[in-house]
Amino acid sequence: MDSECAPDTPFGYDAFRRECMSHTVLEMLASKWVYLVVGALKPGRRRYGELQRKVEGITPKMLTQTLRILERDGLVRREIFPVIPPRVEYELTDLGCNLSDLLNQIRVWAERHAPEIRDSRAQSLAGGDEPAEFRA
Amino acid sequence: MDSECAPDTPFGYDAFRRECMSHTVLEMLASKWVYLVVGALKPGRRRYGELQRKVEGITPKMLTQTLRILERDGLVRREIFPVIPPRVEYELTDLGCNLSDLLNQIRVWAERHAPEIRDSRAQSLAGGDEPAEFRA
DNA sequence: CCGAATCCAAATCGATACTG
DNA sequence: CAGTATCGATTTGGATTCGG
Numbered sequence: 001m002d003s004e005c006a007p008d009t010p011f012g013y014d015a016f017r018r019e020c021m022s023h024t025v026l027e028m029l030a031s032k033w034v035y036l037v038v039g040a041l042k043p044g045r046r047r048y049g050e051l052q053r054k055v056e057g058i059t060p061k062m063l064t065q066t067l068r069i070l071e072r073d074g075l076v077r078r079e080i081f082p083v084i085p086p087r088v089e090y091e092l093t094d095l096g097c098n099l100s101d102l103l104n105q106i107r108v109w110a111e112r113h114a115p116e117i118r119d120s121r122a123q124s125l126a127g128g129d130e131p132a133e134f135r136a
Numbered sequence: 137m138d139s140e141c142a143p144d145t146p147f148g149y150d151a152f153r154r155e156c157m158s159h160t161v162l163e164m165l166a167s168k169w170v171y172l173v174v175g176a177l178k179p180g181r182r183r184y185g186e187l188q189r190k191v192e193g194i195t196p197k198m199l200t201q202t203l204r205i206l207e208r209d210g211l212v213r214r215e216i217f218p219v220i221p222p223r224v225e226y227e228l229t230d231l232g233c234n235l236s237d238l239l240n241q242i243r244v245w246a247e248r249h250a251p252e253i254r255d256s257r258a259q260s261l262a263g264g265d266e267p268a269e270f271r272a
Numbered sequence: 273c274c275g276a277a278t279c280c281a282a283a284t285c286g287a288t289a290c291t292g
Numbered sequence: 293c294a295g296t297a298t299c300g301a302t303t304t305g306g307a308t309t310c311g312g
Contacts, residue, residue: 013247018193021254025246030168036152047197048274057154059306067292074256085273087311095252101240109238110161111149116231118157118209184294195286200295213306222292 028073033058033066035103039091041076042100045091075099151234163208165239169202174228174236175243177212181227211235 013022028034033055040046040054052063067090070076075096081087092100138209149158164170169191176182176190188199203226205214211232217223 010248011247013250015174015246016190016192020250022243022247022250024242025250025253026171027168029246030166030171031241032163032166035162035166040152045270054152056152060275060306061277062305072257072260073253080274084312088273088274095249099245100251102238102245105238106160106242107151107162107166107236110151110159110165111147112165113231113235114147114149114158114161117161117209121208124208167299191285195288196295197287197297200287216294220292222295224294 025073028069029099029103031066032063034070035107036064037063037070038075038100038103039095039107040092040102041092041096045089048088048090051090070096160161161209165235166263167202169198171239171243172204172205173199174211174232174239175204175226177226177232178236179242184224187226206232225268 013021015022015026018022034056036058037051046064048056051067052058052060053117055063058066067076067078071078074093075090077093079089079091131135144253145240150156150218151155151158153159172191173187174188182190184199188194189205191199193268194202203212203214203224207214211229213227216224
């Protein structure tokens, strides 16, 4: 094993520990752009420009950076076609597909529960807590 | 609906659009500390100090900030006992429990696939790409 | 068309010290 | 015990420019 990770988890890794390898994996996943790019990659092969259009507001810099991280970690495969104009396609690996299913569940959850969360935030702003505190 | 979100999703929200409410939910979830704190909260009620010990390396500042965000969004309930010394307990709401299951799957995924990802990163560093490029 | 490179502003985070 | 306050380091992100 990489280093001393708590042994009370199914696979000998414990993301709660900073030195544990799985902790760094979680850090990698904890990114808005990773969610969205992996989500945009879900059906099949995608070109760079497609991704940029699908993930609204992502800059070339962040898109490239995110794709490089995903490639480095074995979640995405990149294929370059030596033609002019350049053509580069991205595709999820098996590992990436596997992850994609989970991340998409989160995305769907976010979409499904957005209203409740919006309401909760509104209440928070209005000072909506402690029962029966009537402010005239 | 909050604003113009693409209508081609099951719930009328589309996290790929920046102005969409669900996009901000995703931003909230895309945090290492949210993963870990929600994970640490999974079985039942937890005191502040317990959480701090469980989530290795979290500072009081980040722990408080994360808990406040989760409370604001209706995922965590906070109960204060007016005693000395102070006692404060945190608990997932139903919504939070629901989310917790998903986030835990991600955490387990990270733990399970940590070895493959470590290997992939190592290969990346070694320049391990393009087939049959023999570097003497 | 697909990026790489650079610069800079801003937000985030961590460490530490302090309080009721 | 359960936070708050402050400060500096680090990271992040966006805008822009350039090249193959």
